[in-house]
Amino acid sequence: MFKLLKKSLQKTISAITQIIGDKRETISKEELEEILITSDIEYEIVEQILDSLPNSINKISLQNALTSVFLDKHIKPAKELYSAKPFVDLIIGVNGAGKTTTIAKLANLAKKDGKSVMLGAGDTFRAAAVEQLGIWANRLGVLAVTSKIGADPSSVAYDTINSAVSKGIDYAIIDTAGRLHTQTNLAEELKKIVRVCEKAMPGAPHRKIAIIDATAGSSAINQAKAFNEMIGLDAVIVTKLDGTAKGGAIFSIVRELGLPILYVGVGEKPDDIESFDTKTFVDEFVGAIFKEDS
Numbered sequence: 001m002f003k004l005l006k007k008s009l010q011k012t013i014s015a016i017t018q019i020i021g022d023k024r025e026t027i028s029k030e031e032l033e034e035i036l037i038t039s040d041i042e043y044e045i046v047e048q049i050l051d052s053l054p055n056s057i058n059k060i061s062l063q064n065a066l067t068s069v070f071l072d073k074h075i076k077p078a079k080e081l082y083s084a085k086p087f088v089d090l091i092i093g094v095n096g097a098g099k100t101t102t103i104a105k106l107a108n109l110a111k112k113d114g115k116s117v118m119l120g121a122g123d124t125f126r127a128a129a130v131e132q133l134g135i136w137a138n139r140l141g142v143l144a145v146t147s148k149i150g151a152d153p154s155s156v157a158y159d160t161i162n163s164a165v166s167k168g169i170d171y172a173i174i175d176t177a178g179r180l181h182t183q184t185n186l187a188e189e190l191k192k193i194v195r196v197c198e199k200a201m202p203g204a205p206h207r208k209i210a211i212i213d214a215t216a217g218s219s220a221i222n223q224a225k226a227f228n229e230m231i232g233l234d235a236v237i238v239t240k241l242d243g244t245a246k247g248g249a250i251f252s253i254v255r256e257l258g259l260p261i262l263y264v265g266v267g268e269k270p271d272d273i274e275s276f277d278t279k280t281f282v283d284e285f286v287g288a289i290f291k292e293d294s
């Protein structure tokens, strides 16, 4: 189980091994501090974790401390997929975070579940973006609503949902442009897309999902925070976990955003996605430090 998640943490784990050498029975607070910082956990969270631990840290105590980050009662519960028909996901994130690739992965997962899928090319900013989504739709054998460059993304979202409703589609996934949040017109545009989705189908979009690039560190978290303030996010998907030794960013994402992580992206192909599992993640992290039976 969760083989891809484990594989994607290889770089994070090698970085830990470099710090501590052979696996231990216990480690000191100083050693743990170095491990946590190296793996890209925000310092404030590192401090909270350290404060809750004794001077000599064993496997169980670290496991409990790290798990507690995910048990925070402020974390929004994840909404059940396919709890509406069509179930509508709106995908948000900065340039190059992996939105379009993740949409292909989600469509692929849904197809494997026997669900019908419709993609909406709401990134009307770049010709290549519309084309990229169309290519994925063809390759995966799912439907897509596309439009001309410069078209109103809200109208693409509206058409996508409308078409999904009339065709009895199970799952609609809407792409958006990844311009930076500092451009206020993007905030307005995203708010409008959300309003228009609701107009097309009450309750839609059912999830507003931010795509977060694990290699981008704290700037990615700050961008997601800004999106959260703009439109209120429901969940995140963390991409490119395979390419980074900073897997600890996961702790910061959950704690700082208070949002559930639905999936992690572990490569560029449609199959390179896996559900995020807290226990596997914490076990891998802790397992890199301590001996099996300590």
Ligand SMILES: Nc1nc2c(ncn2[C@@H]2O[C@H](COP(=O)(O)OP(=O)(O)OP(=O)(O)O)[C@@H](O)[C@H]2O)c(=O)[nH]1
Pocket (backbone or CB within 6 Å): 093, 094, 095, 096, 097, 098, 099, 100, 101, 102, 123, 129, 177, 178, 179, 239, 240, 241, 242, 243, 264, 265, 266, 267, 268, 272
């Ligand atoms: N290694 C790895 N690469 C990924 C992953 N997800 C996406 N990528 C790559 O990241 C690059 C950007 O992905 P896109 O899906 O085009 O990103 P986007 O957010 O749609 O980008 P814009 O449309 O330009 O805003 C591509 O080269 C993808 O193949 C992942 O989980 N792992």
Ligand SMILES: [Mg+2]
Pocket (backbone or CB within 6 Å): 099, 100, 101, 123, 129, 175
């Ligand atoms: Mg894109």
